[in-house]
Amino acid sequence: MRKFIIIELLSNHRLNLLKHVRESEVNTSLQQLYQLWNKKKSSNSDKVLVEMKRWFRDVTLNVILMMVVGKRIPNSYEGVETVEWKKSVDEFFELGAKFVTADAFPFLRWLDIGGEEKRMKKVSKELDQLVEGWLREHKEKIAENEANSEEDFMGVMLTKLRDVEEHDANTINKATNLSLVLGGEDTTSITMTWALALLLNNRDALNKVQQELDSHVGKDKLLVTESDAKNLVYLQAIIKETLRLYPAAPLSVTHEAIEDYTVNGYNISVGTWLIFNLHKIHRDPHIWTNSNEFRPERFMATHKDFDVRGQNFELIPFGSGRRMCPGVSFALQVLQLTLANVLHWFEFETPSDEAIDMREAPGLTSPKATPLEVYISPRLPTFVYNSTS
Numbered sequence: 001m002r003k004f005i006i007i008e009l010l011s012n013h014r015l016n017l018l019k020h021v022r023e024s025e026v027n028t029s030l031q032q033l034y035q036l037w038n039k040k041k042s043s044n045s046d047k048v049l050v051e052m053k054r055w056f057r058d059v060t061l062n063v064i065l066m067m068v069v070g071k072r073i074p075n076s077y078e079g080v081e082t083v084e085w086k087k088s089v090d091e092f093f094e095l096g097a098k099f100v101t102a103d104a105f106p107f108l109r110w111l112d113i114g115g116e117e118k119r120m121k122k123v124s125k126e127l128d129q130l131v132e133g134w135l136r137e138h139k140e141k142i143a144e145n146e147a148n149s150e151e152d153f154m155g156v157m158l159t160k161l162r163d164v165e166e167h168d169a170n171t172i173n174k175a176t177n178l179s180l181v182l183g184g185e186d187t188t189s190i191t192m193t194w195a196l197a198l199l200l201n202n203r204d205a206l207n208k209v210q211q212e213l214d215s216h217v218g219k220d221k222l223l224v225t226e227s228d229a230k231n232l233v234y235l236q237a238i239i240k241e242t243l244r245l246y247p248a249a250p251l252s253v254t255h256e257a258i259e260d261y262t263v264n265g266y267n268i269s270v271g272t273w274l275i276f277n278l279h280k281i282h283r284d285p286h287i288w289t290n291s292n293e294f295r296p297e298r299f300m301a302t303h304k305d306f307d308v309r310g311q312n313f314e315l316i317p318f319g320s321g322r323r324m325c326p327g328v329s330f331a332l333q334v335l336q337l338t339l340a341n342v343l344h345w346f347e348f349e350t351p352s353d354e355a356i357d358m359r360e361a362p363g364l365t366s367p368k369a370t371p372l373e374v375y376i377s378p379r380l381p382t383f384v385y386n387s388t389s
């Protein structure tokens with residue numbers, strides 16, 4: 001399934017073919033944000049308060065949903081949540097990060113202390129019903145018009161799994177598409193939320209990236225394209241520094257040893273769970289000077305040749321090796337394109353010019369975590385927003 005996903009969806013070749021989806025979704029979301037600003041601005045102030053965490057989440061979800069199941073969701077950053085199933089997704093992540101007694105003491109599992117297993121079963125059912133609905137719609141669409149069947153990944157999978165027994169084919173299709181939505185949405189949008197929060201606390205870096213945009217793109221051009229974004233080296237350094245300080249999966253994904261082996265002098269026996277503390281590795285003071293500070297410049301000087309694709313073990317926000325994140329290229333494209341555009345289109349300010357308390361974790365998706373509410377105002381001349389290209 002990993003190979004299939006990479007070949008059919010996440011390879012550089014496939015991603016290039018889907019460039020228009022990313023550019024169009026980012027453009028639509030920016031237009032909506034601009035319209036929101038236009039509607040809410042007052043005669044005494046051109047600043048409008050927006051919940052950017054929700055905006056980042058909506059744009060990421062729309063890019064992924066369009067590619068995977070050919071769907072979009074309505075905006076939620078204007079106030080109320082518009083899609084009921086996001087609550088199930090939030091609960092999924094909350095439960096995934098929870099310490100469950102039975103993980104450490106399996107013999108206590110039958111007691112389900114804290115009731116987490118019961119909640120997990122409930123969430124799993126809700127998410128299954130969601131993706132079941134998408135699958136049903138796809139089948140109905142194909143029954144009406146076979147020609148449209150391969151417009152998105154779920155459609156491609158339906159064709160490829162034609163010869164597999166129906167119950168198994170449905171399970172494989174639902175599980176694969178759900179794992180893509182769950183694996184890609186939260187991680188990518190959290191990283192953008194952290195990046196903006198870090199930039200708001202480091203105004204020099206914010207000014208510098210906007211200057212880079214002005215010199216490479218120019219204030220008379222509305223949309224930053226993916227080919228423009230490739231040349232924004234300071235923005236890329238900001239993304240790496242954000243992924244270093246706030247890896248979206250700080251403890252990565254738990255691995256289980258499938259055989260006995262020795263690593264670095266430690267004997268690991270079969271069945272052992274291995275949890276990678278990426279947060280700690282990324283802040284190792286022996287590797288990173290001023291390891292807790294946000295210094296994107298390090299990726300243009302001392303760590304110029306470091307990338308995040310699993311080759312430099314000191315920086316592995318996407319993991320490394322044969323189970324590393326297959327969505328790395330796609331995630332980097334979405335991060336670069338969305339951040340480049342939103343920083344090009346708008347000025348940002350925190351309410352009452354206060355620094356954001358990073359311990360309050362604006363990046364977390366949990367409904368209890370702090371939203372990232374900031375003032376936005378346009379930074380390009382009005383005629384540019386009114387132009388269509």
Ligand code: HEM
Nearest residue numbers: 183184187188248249252253317318319323324325327331
């Ligand atoms: C900033 C964005 C992202 C980060 C930081 C991230 C990070 C990770 C990490 C740390 C792992 C575990 C690697 C390991 O087990 O060693 C992982 C696995 C995975 N990621 Fe991502 N990811 C991101 C975006 C995405 C996207 C956009 C997708 C798909 C559209 C995706 C799909 C997956 C899948 C399917 C796996 C499981 C792979 C396997 O078990 O073989 N991720 N990701």
